Amino acid sequence: MSHAFDRHDHGTCIASALSAAEAACAGRGMQLTPLRRRTLEILLESHVALGAYDVLARLEAEGFGSKPPVAYRALGFLVENGFAHRIEGLSAYVACARPGSPHDPSFLVCRSCRRVAEEEIQAPLAPEAEAEGFAIERTVVEAQGLCPACRGRA
């Protein structure tokens, strides 16, 4: 299971995600520039999904550019390379909790605190796609609801 909703040593999340990103970039000839690295660190600060404009505000406060493409390009890079994921149901972005291994991610998304737990599941539509001759390229699986903490608070 994921640890988004648990007490856990979050420092290890951050460290392992950053070193996985560095290793992957080195291996593929991609550059984890200061902007991209800082963007990933901002997402890694919590398991909360952040909007592109939230990220942009943080970047601007730290001396990076202030216009939307700055954030969208950095987020796009992270998502393309598997270091972050886009949560479609929130139009928001979250750091990948399983860096390194390529995977088709699925998520438990809390509608109250926007915390996201990344899960590992089988491609759920493969047999249907096969039967219809449909070629799946990417699968979005997001369960929206309330995390344990927000349930208790209700």
Add this chain to the structure above:
Amino acid sequence: MSHAFDRHDHGTCIASALSAAEAACAGRGMQLTPLRRRTLEILLESHVALGAYDVLARLEAEGFGSKPPVAYRALGFLVENGFAHRIEGLSAYVACARPGSPHDPSFLVCRSCRRVAEEEIQAPLAPEAEAEGFAIERTVVEAQGLCPACRGRA
């Protein structure tokens, strides 16, 4: 299986969806007004997902209001009542292919022609949610890729 990618008698799709919507509205004391009915018919003309502004343009051309809330409210009504679904990955809307029975829908979405096939699957994250104490309220399952026709055309 769904028939979105097949040759099929589309008239029966339209007729059964409209009569299911009429029956459901009558039973629940909701009104399937001309605007709402026409919006549903527009979605039903094909299995293609339409953006809210596409729908709005059609409605305006037919004498309805021209401002976004007109389309968003009609689409919201149809989605809330299960007569249509929102495709998160496209920010678009499609008529429900299984009107009548309440269901947690899942979709095969063609990125080229935007045609959508609605499928029936089990809630895929239930065990994980159970293990973490997460209360699922709604699940988004969308496979994006290429439908048979668009694969051939490539």
Add this chain to the structure above:
DNA sequence: CGCCTCTTGTTATACTATAACATCCGCGCT
């Protein structure tokens, strides 16, 4: 040096969505 690629930055604009308020219509009630 000159050229190329990649990254970051900008301006401007497009696309998606909702809040707040106005009007109208049908219905039940007196």
Add this chain to the structure above:
DNA sequence: AGCGCGGATGTTATAGTATAACAAGAGGCG
């Protein structure tokens, strides 16, 4: 009839999300 009420439709205005197109600097390499 006259009134009040709820719901549907319409408006204006604005918020939130995203991208196209162009400018400029940094580094590698002939």
